[in-house]
Amino acid sequence: MENQDNQPTIPQPLVSEESLSPEERARRRFVGWLLGIVGAVVGVLLCIPLVRMALYPLFAKSGRAGWSDLGDANQYASLSTPERRVIQIQDVDGWRQTISEKVVYVTKGPNGKLRVLTAVCPHLGCEVAWDSSLNKFKCPCHGGTFAPDGKYLSGPPPRGMDTLPVDIQNGRLMVRYEYFRNLVPNKEVIG
Ligand code: FES
Numbered sequence: 001m002e003n004q005d006n007q008p009t010i011p012q013p014l015v016s017e018e019s020l021s022p023e024e025r026a027r028r029r030f031v032g033w034l035l036g037i038v039g040a041v042v043g044v045l046l047c048i049p050l051v052r053m054a055l056y057p058l059f060a061k062s063g064r065a066g067w068s069d070l071g072d073a074n075q076y077a078s079l080s081t082p083e084r085r086v087i088q089i090q091d092v093d094g095w096r097q098t099i100s101e102k103v104v105y106v107t108k109g110p111n112g113k114l115r116v117l118t119a120v121c122p123h124l125g126c127e128v129a130w131d132s133s134l135n136k137f138k139c140p141c142h143g144g145t146f147a148p149d150g151k152y153l154s155g156p157p158p159r160g161m162d163t164l165p166v167d168i169q170n171g172r173l174m175v176r177y178e179y180f181r182n183l184v185p186n187k188e189v190i191g
Contacts, residue, residue, distance in 0.1 A: 066090075067167065067174040070106060076114055076173060082107040082130045082137070082148055084119075089177045102177050103127055104164060105137075109149050116164045116175045117150040123157040125182055137161065158185045 020028070068087035076083070082105040091098045103119035121128045126141035136153060137146040144155030152160040165176040181188040 067169070067176050070104075070116065070173040070175055073114070073168050073171055073173040076106055079106065079108055079114070081132060081135070082117070084130060087175065087177065104175060104177070105130060105150075105161075106173070107148055107150065114166060114173060115149065116166050116173075117161040118164055118177070118180070120162070120180070121157055122159050122162060122180065122182055122184075122187075123155070128161060158183055159187060162187050 068089060070085055070087070085104050085106060086101050087104060088099055088101055091100060105117045105119060107115055107117060109115045119127045119129070121139045121141065121144060123139065123142060123144055126139050128137045128139045128144070128146065130136075131138045134145075135148065137148075137150070139145070139155065139157065142156045144157035145153040146157075146161050147153055150161035150163065162178075162180045164178055167174045167176075178189050179191040181190050
């Protein structure tokens with residue numbers, strides 16, 4: 001908009017600050033502060049999920065979630081030779097989650113209690129297999145052998161097959177998969 005002298009008109013506030021009463025000015029300042037504080041609080045609240053997501057890998061535990069179900073525990077009551085099972089486990093590492101299949105053997109210990117063995121050879125990690133004709137476990141890589149309960153029999157492995165934590169939950173045989181260090185004489189959990 002231009003005045004009669006063709007000079008641009010400077011827009012004037014509808015109500016100038018000076019024309020306000022001290023109370024009105026204080027009220028406006030208060031409302032300004034209030035809006036600022038509400039905006040800051042909303043900003044912080046919106047940032048929390050982003051910060052948590054960014055920092056999650058630093059604080060998240062690596063490992064695998066929970067137990068795997070090996071079926072009705074009663075089906076193993078008359079077990080006479082090791083039975084091969086494949087379980088699926090979920091590995092968690094920061095944001096990354098992977099599903100992998102692991103071979104385990106359900107067998108019985110010397111006391112007749114159920115035990116579950118990992119099929120990973122404690123020598124160099126090959127998959128040990130049950131050989132029913134020999135009535136023992138045999139590793140295909142370097143010929144290590146193990147008794148039906150996983151005890152060391154012969155060959156280069158430094159110890160017997162590793163047992164996994166087991167539990168009976170609501171009549172189901174549950175196993176928690178673990179990894180063990182190879183080439184050492186004593187069982188050592190590494191993950
Ligand atoms: S990896 Fe099993 S005997 Fe070597």
